[in-house]
Amino acid sequence: LRAEALQELRDVAGPQQLNDLRVKYLGKKGALTEILRGMGGLSAEERPVIGQAGNEVRAAIEEVIETKQAAFQQAETENRLRAETIDVTLPGKKTSAGAVHPLNKVAQEIEDAFIGMGYTIAEGPEVETDFFNFEALNLPKNHPARDMQDSFYITDEILMRTHTSPVQVRTMKAMNGKPVKVICPGKVYRRDDDDATHSFQFNQIEGLVIGPNIRMSDLKGTLLQFVQLMYGKQAQIRLRPSFFPFTEPSAEVDVTCVKCGGHGCRMCKHTGWIEILGCGMVHPRVLEMGGYDPNEMSGFAFGMGVERIAILKYGIDDIRHFYTNDLRFLSQFVRM
Ligand code: PHE
Secondary structure: HHHHHHHHHOOOHHHHHHHHHHHHHHHOOOOOHHHOOOOHHHOOOHHHHHHHHHHHHHHHHHHHHHHHHHHHHHHHHHHHHHHOOOOOOOOOOOOOOOOHHHHHHHHHHHHHHHHHHOOEEEEOEEEEEHHHOHHHHHHOOOOOHHHHHOOOOOOOOOEEOOOOHHHHHHHHHOOOOOOEEEEEEEEOOOOOOOOOOOOOOOEEEEEEEEEEEOOOOHHHHHHHHHHHHOOOOOOEEEEEEEEEEOEEEEEEEEEEEOOOOOOOOOOOOOOEEEEEEEEEEOHHHHHHHHHHHHHHEEEEEEEHHHHHHHHHOOOOOHHHHOOOOOOOHHHHOOOO
């Protein structure tokens, strides 16, 4: 029996077969168990001899089974380790990272330029009252200049703000007659049909400075400094007389063409100049409505479109590129 068992165990191929053999020889109905159970019918002399032989056979079989089992287990562990190996030298999957939108980037640059000159940032609501958007800016109801900014009205008295100038008024009221030096960035809305140069929604940055003895020359110096930070030291400005109901005098500001440096090209219609913003000295009536005495305080204000500044800076030909999320357009600004 021993020889037979050891012979079979030597050729065993796997853990399942090993277990079958254990049952066959050592199990409750196994061959060896049968023999030992039959010992009751033996004589007193035979019993210890057969018993001892039986135990020896059992021990021998058990030992072989244990060794085999350990070997199977180790082989299995090795197989699993081999199968689960990770090749850390394989290239990973690329995930593409997003980037700051060119409009936000330019807005941040503009903000940084003014923060560097000591301005703080003020914000106001995009849904505005007629009072703050028009009336307090010296644009009473039925004033013809309201036509300059076609509006989205929500009710008779509430509209989507058409410019960031209402934040001027809100700031003045909040400052209670104290000096002001803020820029107000934000979205504005106008009833325009979208085309290459118009959008029903765009971004403005407003500036407002109020103090004793603020003059037009302060405004001009500030804008020159800003333009040179944005477009380079060689950039120059010129002020053309203009009209806004909330400033007097008012001006439109041109910058030397960023493309031809002022010599004349198609972009600047051969004038060498490109318009970038509107500005002026705060109208005495606006100062009064904001809670300031025009005899003691004066101020200047300016307002610019962020899209326009960005278009000039990067030579973009269509304002709609900013809003249509074409990655071929947006990805050009990732490392700029
Ligand atoms: N609010 C004006 C506009 O949107 C711009 C402006 C701001 C002009 C401040 C003068 C002073 O057209």
